[in-house]
Amino acid sequence: MAETRKGSISPALVLVAAVAGWLVPGLGHALLQRWGKAAVYFAGVAALAVLGLLMRGNVFSSNSADAFDMLGFLADIGSGLFYFLAGTINPAGGDVSRAAGDYGTRLFATAGVLNLLFVLELLHIGFGSKEEGHAAG
Amino acid sequence: MTLNHFATMVIFALAVSAAFAFLSKNTTRERVRYAVWAFLAFMLVAIGIGWLMYPFSH
Numbered sequence: 001m002a003e004t005r006k007g008s009i010s011p012a013l014v015l016v017a018a019v020a021g022w023l024v025p026g027l028g029h030a031l032l033q034r035w036g037k038a039a040v041y042f043a044g045v046a047a048l049a050v051l052g053l054l055m056r057g058n059v060f061s062s063n064s065a066d067a068f069d070m071l072g073f074l075a076d077i078g079s080g081l082f083y084f085l086a087g088t089i090n091p092a093g094g095d096v097s098r099a100a101g102d103y104g105t106r107l108f109a110t111a112g113v114l115n116l117l118f119v120l121e122l123l124h125i126g127f128g129s130k131e132e133g134h135a136a137g
Numbered sequence: 138m139t140l141n142h143f144a145t146m147v148i149f150a151l152a153v154s155a156a157f158a159f160l161s162k163n164t165t166r167e168r169v170r171y172a173v174w175a176f177l178a179f180m181l182v183a184i185g186i187g188w189l190m191y192p193f194s195h
Contacts, residue, residue, distance in 0.1 A: 040159050044152040051148060054138040100138070103145040110149065114156050121160055132163055 014126030021122050023080040025115045028122045041118045048111035049082035050089060057104025058094035059086045072105075078112030150179035 009032060021028020026042030029035075053059070060072035077083050086108075087093075095101040124130035140148075158172035 037159050040155055044156045047148065048152050051138070051140075055140060055145075056138075098139075099142065100140060100145075103140070103142065107145065107149060110153065114153070117156070117160065 009126050009128075011127070014123065017126060018119050018122055021119045022078070022115065025080060025082075025111075025118065028119065032122065032125060034125070037118075041115070045079060045111045045115045045118075046082070048107045048114070049079045052104040052106070052108030052111060053082070053086055053090040055104030055107065056090060056092060056095040056098075056101040057106070057108045058096050058101065059083065059108060072109060075109040075112045078114075078116040079108065080115060082108075082111065146180070146183055150176050150183075154179065 013031065017028035017031040019028075020031055024042070025045035026038040026040075028038075029041060030038035058072075060069050060076050062070075062073050062077075064070055064073065082089070094105065096105060121130065125132065154172045154175035157175055158168040162168045162171050
């Protein structure tokens with residue numbers, strides 16, 4: 001049976017880690033000393049988000065009346081820092097008149113949804129409801 | 138930057154497979170096996186569905 005790492009992580013640290021993990025993908029896991037996961041999660045989200053933006057994917061804003069655009073915003077905001085840096089990474093903005101822009105929109109939304117999954121996992125680890133093997137880092 | 142549909146699909150499949158492997162498995166061996174399996178499943182299903190839809194493009 002795998003050795004478990006249920007530990008005494010303070011709830012405050014877990015909540016801080018969750019916010020940090022949302023803002024900078026992987027940072028929350030790094031704060032809980034899950035170094036391997038932190039690196040993979042950051043690399044995965046960063047690759048998808050930056051590529052999505054460079055392909056001129058659409059980034060949804062919060063002030064839309066359309067329900068699907070709002071869902072898009074909820075997915076996009078999940079990528080944390082990358083959402084706020086979207087204008088810096090791709091100053092030209094989205095262009096979904098070409099197929100590449102459409103693919104980019106999906107990649108960026110995927111990055112956000114994945115990061116939200118990582119934050120949920122972090123909460124599970126932090127509050128002790130997820131068993132981890134000794135190699136789980 | 139412009140990538141074609143296939144390249145985009147490969148990058149998507151790689152990132153999501155690795156993420157799911159780390160989310161759901163605990164040991165390195167399990168993660169590698171799961172990531173490879175998920176990546177191949179993504180590719181095979183996408184290419185399979187692509188071929189199934191091919192007749193409708195003509």
